[in-house]
Amino acid sequence: MLSRVAESLFWMSRYVERAENVARFVDVNLNLMLEVPSSEQQWLPLVATTGDHELFEKKYGAPTQESVIRFLTFDEENPNSILSCLRAARENARSTREITSSEMWEQLNTFYLFVAETAARADSIADLHSFFARIKDGSHTFCGITDATMTHGQAWHFMRMGRMIERADKTSRILDVKYFILLRSAQEVGSPIDEIQWAAVLRSASAFEMYRKRHGRIEPKNIIQFLMLDNEFPRAFRFCLNRARNSLHAIFGTPLGERGRSEPERLLDDLCANLAAIGVEQIIAGGIHEFIDNLQANLNELGAGIYETFLARRTPNPAVADRLPVRDAAQ
Amino acid sequence: MNLSEYEVGDFYDEMLESNGMPRRATSHLALNLQSLSHAELATRQTAADLALVRSGITFNVYSDNRGVEKTLPFDLIPRIVPAEEWQHLEAGLKQRITALNLFIDDLYHEQHILKDGVVPSEVILSSKGFHRQCIGLNPPRGIWCHITGTDLVRNRDGKFYVLEDNMRCPSGVSYVLENRRLMMSLFPEVFNASRIRPVANYPHRLRDMLEYLAPEGISNPRVVVLTPGMYNSAYFEHSFLARQMGVELVEGSDLVVADDYVWMRTTGGFERVDVIYRRIDDDFLDPEAFRKDSMLGVPGLMRAYRAGNVALANAPGTGVADDKAVYAYVPDAIKYYLKQDPIIPNVPTYLCSRQSDLQYVLENIAQLVVKAANESGGYGMLIGPKATKKEHAEFAERIKANPRNYIAQPTLSLSRVPTVCGENIEGRHVDLRPYILYGKEIFVQPGGLTRVALRKGSLVVNSSQGGGTKDTWVLDHDAPPNETNSAALTPPPSLAAVC
Numbered sequence: 001m002l003s004r005v006a007e008s009l010f011w012m013s014r015y016v017e018r019a020e021n022v023a024r025f026v027d028v029n030l031n032l033m034l035e036v037p038s039s040e041q042q043w044l045p046l047v048a049t050t051g052d053h054e055l056f057e058k059k060y061g062a063p064t065q066e067s068v069i070r071f072l073t074f075d076e077e078n079p080n081s082i083l084s085c086l087r088a089a090r091e092n093a094r095s096t097r098e099i100t101s102s103e104m105w106e107q108l109n110t111f112y113l114f115v116a117e118t119a120a121r122a123d124s125i126a127d128l129h130s131f132f133a134r135i136k137d138g139s140h141t142f143c144g145i146t147d148a149t150m151t152h153g154q155a156w157h158f159m160r161m162g163r164m165i166e167r168a169d170k171t172s173r174i175l176d177v178k179y180f181i182l183l184r185s186a187q188e189v190g191s192p193i194d195e196i197q198w199a200a201v202l203r204s205a206s207a208f209e210m211y212r213k214r215h216g217r218i219e220p221k222n223i224i225q226f227l228m229l230d231n232e233f234p235r236a237f238r239f240c241l242n243r244a245r246n247s248l249h250a251i252f253g254t255p256l257g258e259r260g261r262s263e264p265e266r267l268l269d270d271l272c273a274n275l276a277a278i279g280v281e282q283i284i285a286g287g288i289h290e291f292i293d294n295l296q297a298n299l300n301e302l303g304a305g306i307y308e309t310f311l312a313r314r315t316p317n318p319a320v321a322d323r324l325p326v327r328d329a330a331q
Numbered sequence: 332m333n334l335s336e337y338e339v340g341d342f343y344d345e346m347l348e349s350n351g352m353p354r355r356a357t358s359h360l361a362l363n364l365q366s367l368s369h370a371e372l373a374t375r376q377t378a379a380d381l382a383l384v385r386s387g388i389t390f391n392v393y394s395d396n397r398g399v400e401k402t403l404p405f406d407l408i409p410r411i412v413p414a415e416e417w418q419h420l421e422a423g424l425k426q427r428i429t430a431l432n433l434f435i436d437d438l439y440h441e442q443h444i445l446k447d448g449v450v451p452s453e454v455i456l457s458s459k460g461f462h463r464q465c466i467g468l469n470p471p472r473g474i475w476c477h478i479t480g481t482d483l484v485r486n487r488d489g490k491f492y493v494l495e496d497n498m499r500c501p502s503g504v505s506y507v508l509e510n511r512r513l514m515m516s517l518f519p520e521v522f523n524a525s526r527i528r529p530v531a532n533y534p535h536r537l538r539d540m541l542e543y544l545a546p547e548g549i550s551n552p553r554v555v556v557l558t559p560g561m562y563n564s565a566y567f568e569h570s571f572l573a574r575q576m577g578v579e580l581v582e583g584s585d586l587v588v589a590d591d592y593v594w595m596r597t598t599g600g601f602e603r604v605d606v607i608y609r610r611i612d613d614d615f616l617d618p619e620a621f622r623k624d625s626m627l628g629v630p631g632l633m634r635a636y637r638a639g640n641v642a643l644a645n646a647p648g649t650g651v652a653d654d655k656a657v658y659a660y661v662p663d664a665i666k667y668y669l670k671q672d673p674i675i676p677n678v679p680t681y682l683c684s685r686q687s688d689l690q691y692v693l694e695n696i697a698q699l700v701v702k703a704a705n706e707s708g709g710y711g712m713l714i715g716p717k718a719t720k721k722e723h724a725e726f727a728e729r730i731k732a733n734p735r736n737y738i739a740q741p742t743l744s745l746s747r748v749p750t751v752c753g754e755n756i757e758g759r760h761v762d763l764r765p766y767i768l769y770g771k772e773i774f775v776q777p778g779g780l781t782r783v784a785l786r787k788g789s790l791v792v793n794s795s796q797g798g799g800t801k802d803t804w805v806l807d808h809d810a811p812p813n814e815t816n817s818a819a820l821t822p823p824p825s826l827a828a829v830c
Contacts, residue, residue: 002585003596095561098574106385113384154598251598310598 001154005099007311008092009155010162013146015089016108017163019082020139021170022072025049027132028204033065035196043068049170049177050080069128074119082135083119086112101149104142111138157247161306164247168240169299171205175227176292179220198223205235224288225280237295238275245272248306264305271298334365334749337756343489343746344758345410356413356809363521364408369754375517376407376751382513404799405510407517410748410761410781414806420483420491420765421775423674428479428767430665431496431652435475437668439465439648449667450660454684457735458657459705460499460650462613464620464633470646471544472770477644478537478608479767480504480779483675485746492678492743494762496658498649500610503780503800504533504766505568508575510802528777528805533766534575537608540770541576544642545605552605554578555595557586559611559627569610583611588631591638606642607632613647620647655704655738656682679741683734692730692739696723699739700790701730714790716742745790748801750783760784762792763803778803 025046032042043063047056052071055078060067075081079088090112097105118131143163150156178201195218202208202223210233215222230236245268246256254260259269283291339347346361348354353361367375383402412420437444438455445452455461480501482494511530515522538554545552558569560582573580585595586604594601609616615625620633635641651657659680662673681688681699692699696715703711713726730737747758765779781801782792792798 001598002579002581003598004582004585005579006598091561094566094570097570098578098580102386110385158598 001099001158003311005096006155006158007307008096009099009158010306010311012089012092012096012108012162013143013159014162014166015085015092016139016142017166018080018170019085019089020136021167021174022050022080022082022085023132023135023139024204024206025174026069026072027129027136028200030065030128030132031203032196032200045177046072049173051173052078052080073131074115083115086115099155101145103145103149107138107142107145111142114138154251157250161244161247161251164240164244165299165303167235168237168244169296171227171235171237171240172292172295174201174204175224176289179224179288202227207233207235221280221284224283228283229275229278229280231276238272241268241272241275245269251310262309264302264309267298267302267305271295271302334756337749338758340747340758341487342744342758342760343485343487345412345485345746345748345761346408347749354413356415356806357411359526360409360411360521360804372407372751379405379407379513379517382516383509386509403506403794404785405513406750406759406783406785406799406801407514408749408751408756409514409802409804410763412763412778412803412805414809416491417777417805420675421777423491424481424765424767424775425773426665426669426671426674427481427493427496427661428476428769428773430668431479431498431661432474432476432769433668434661434664435498435646435649435652436473438651439468444664444667447667449663450657454656454660454682455651458651458654460613460648460652460654460657462621462648462650465646465648468637468646468648471546471639471642474544474769475646475649476652477540477544477646477769479769480764481767483763483765484678484743485763487744487746489746491675491763493661493675494678495655496652496661497764498645498652499612500565500645501764501766502565502568502610503764503782504776505571506800507766507776507778507780507803508533509571510800514802526807528807530776530778533776534572536768536770536774536776537572538576538578540768540774541606541608541642541644543770544644546639546642549605553603554606554608555581555586555604557581557583557607557609557611557629559583559615563610565610572608583625583627583629586629586632588629588635591631591635591640593629593632593635593641604641606644608644613650616643616647653705655680655702656684656735659738678743681739683730683737683739688739689730689734692737693727696727696739698742700742701726701737701739704736704738712791714742717788717790742790745784745792748781748783750785750801752785752787757787759787760790760792761801777805 029042029046043065044053046068047053047063050072056063056068056071059075059077060071071078071081073082076084078084086108090108093100093105093108114134146156146159150159178197198218198220199208202211205227207227211223211226214226214230214233226233226236228237231238231242233239245265248265248268249256249258249260252260252262252265254265260266334347334351337347337351339349339351346353346357352358380402383405434444438461442452442455444450445455476498478501480497480503482497483491484494485491507530521527541554542552545554554576555578556569556573556576558566558580560566561570563569570580579595581595581604587594587596587601589601593604593607595604611627614622615627617628617630617632618625619630621628632641632643633647636643636647652661659677659682662677665671665673681692683689683692692701696713697718699715701713701715706712713722715723718726745760745762748761749756750759752759761781761783763779763781766776768774768776781803782794782798783801784790784792784797785799786797789797794800
């Protein structure tokens with residue numbers, strides 16, 4: 001497969017996943033506003049979660065519900081707004097239409113057009129909840145169509161890897177930000193408001209119901225365990241990285257269960273092994289923020305390694321031209 | 332579809348006789364279409380428009396810097412070509428392509444046609460499309476023009492004329508295929524009783540032709556489509572054809588030349604490329620050989636081509652035949668190489684480089700269509716009868732400043748086809764661009780792209796100038812006189828089935 005195409009596929013699914021996560025954050029916060037009639041302070045952490053607070057402050061100044069929602073949904077200058085993400089995903093899809101299935105393209109195209117048309121209308125979102133529900137739906141549909149209509153070969157694995165890395169990143173970020181804020185308001189720890197806040201964290205990862213089945217009571221320690229270390233919940237950090245590892249191995253052709261030999265494979269294998277070994281008490285002892293910070297750095301390193309290995313534009317050396325693979329049977 | 336109000340006017344109408352009755356060969360289908368109510372037609376038109384947006388069948392407009400794509404307007408009422416007429420056109424196109432290939436090959440080798448004084452050397456040597464870098468090139472199998480989209484028009488006299496030869500990177504064939512797919516889903520009942528020749532095997536034919544060009548000794552050649560990228564106006568088509576053929580769509584930066592071989596960068600290393608269907612103009616193909624500032628091309632591509640390690644379709648240098656001043660000599664070239672009279676005539680053409688023609692053009696500019704010799708897409712063109720005095724004067728100055736770059740033709744009265752215009756059905760002018768593949772043999776796709784000038788009275792059919800398209804139905808055989816009014820149409824089971 002062409003390196004450029006692999007890169008586009010990787011980013012296409014990352015962007016769709018990112019749009020979905022932004023919709024989750026905002027939607028949960030809206031619910032929170034209803035349950036906890038508190039200040040506008042609830043909105044700034046949201047911008048922090050996507051990592052664009054500098055751009056936000058420059059454009060809007062103080063965060064209000066309206067400005068944050070606008071920034072995160074339709075602001076074309078924000079590269080991580082839902083609209084920008086879906087536009088980027090669609091552009092990537094447009095440049096890979098000969099690889100993906102027509103169904104995927106049509107769904108993503110319709111999905112984007114829906115958001116673009118909503119954005120174009122003045123006072124656009126009458127019903128915020130159903131809008132964000134449609135975003136989540138659109139992303140789920142895209143994943144479903146991808147899984148059901150595309151050969152699960154190299155191209156599909158690049159897409160899944162992108163989706164899983166993005167999801168892991170976002171789950172850890174939301175935990176990081178919320179944890180920081182929640183612990184800071186120490187007087188609320190253990191209060192009903194605190195419980196509602198933690199429930200919101202779980203809800204934004206669609207994890208509330210599944211968490212209840214696993215752990216029952218709302219307990220920060222268990223929430224960290226569930227969102228970071230669970231191996232069966234599909235939005236948990238560890239689950240995502242395990243799937244990303246499987247895809248990376250498949251791309252390299254590394255047999256199931258064996259350790260990979262390439263640089264990015266080894267990095268990811270180590271990460272997965274660490275997540276399997278570490279306990280939640282250890283994480284808390286070392287500091288949750290430090291732990292997540294470290295994981296983020298690892299993800300960045302992984303991204304760079306994947307880029308170097310598959311996607312960077314190199315030139316063949318004529319001196320070794322006869323050793324170039326003449327034809328790839330896997331194609 | 333009520334045609335009782337329809338005015339054929341002082342034009343050749345493709346569907347109806349001047350008395351408003353359907354033409355004999357097309358009457359069967361014309362009557363079928365007439366049995367549709369206006370509401371049914373409107374529903375289907377809406378369904379068609381929606382389907383186009385949904386599937387992203389779009390083109391980009393250069394002037395739109397946000398890179399927003401537009402859909403090409405599609406009109407439901409097909410243009411029908413009787414079988415007998417098509418046979419004539421097919422023979423004429425094969426003749427023309429055969430001669431043009433010999434012509435181009437001669438121009439880049441011995442130049443007999445120039446030495447014999449049939450075509451003036453200065454016309455060729457001054458052509459922007461004539462590349463000295465291509466002199467002496469021997470393209471695989473001796474074929475230069477593998478893919479051609481020849482523009483034909485029908486005049487008021489009912490005769491077809493060749494308006495343009497498009498030998499560089501003719502586009503539009505994807506619309507032919509998609510329009511047909513759309514029509515089949517909208518009017519399944521018509522196709523069920525089908526006497527309409529299919530178009531869907533074009534990608535298959537194209538791939539066969541491209542594989543035929545591969546260097547000797549390669550049993551399973553790797554074919555790619557080379558695109559300037561997704562901001563090109565025809566990107567949808569590039570991607571569409573790659574998908575339909577099952578080959579990679581590459582950009583210049585995906586390819587690299589080493590040791591005079593072309594390689595593509597893949598996740599598994601470098602893989603050799605044997606045949607390139609390039610949708611990049613000569614000028615941008617290889618910065619080593621042509622324009623040095625090209626960011627779209629592949630440095631060294633021409634070296635690999637010259638060494639016979641890769642095939643390019645079309646061959647570089649074919650653009651010389653697209654020059655509208657060179658076009659004027661194609662009938663002479665047909666006589667010169669094939670010793671035959673042209674089956675499809677040219678539109679009479681005045682070359683402003685000739686003193687006597689120039690005089691005539693300047694005096695009669697208000698009646699003529701003037702075109703820049705090296706432009707396409709409806710740019711750089713004056714339609715005398717539709718232009719103002721001021722525009723006439725401005726164009727006359729431009730011609731005088733650079734006579735070589737202008738040609739003029741009488742303003743043809745292009746034929747019309749009934750077209751959905753809001754609430755009504757009105758006649759709109761059309762042209763026809765059949766696609767011709769030259770591989771082991773010459774294949775003319777039955778039909779081609781019918782472009783329609785949607786603005787009332789407009790003669791400009793280009794998509795960049797407000798044109799749309801229609802499906803083109805070439806009949807397998809013409810209706811015998813007694814078969815004129817068979818089963819009328821019933822609406823399709825469900826319009827939800829569209830695409």
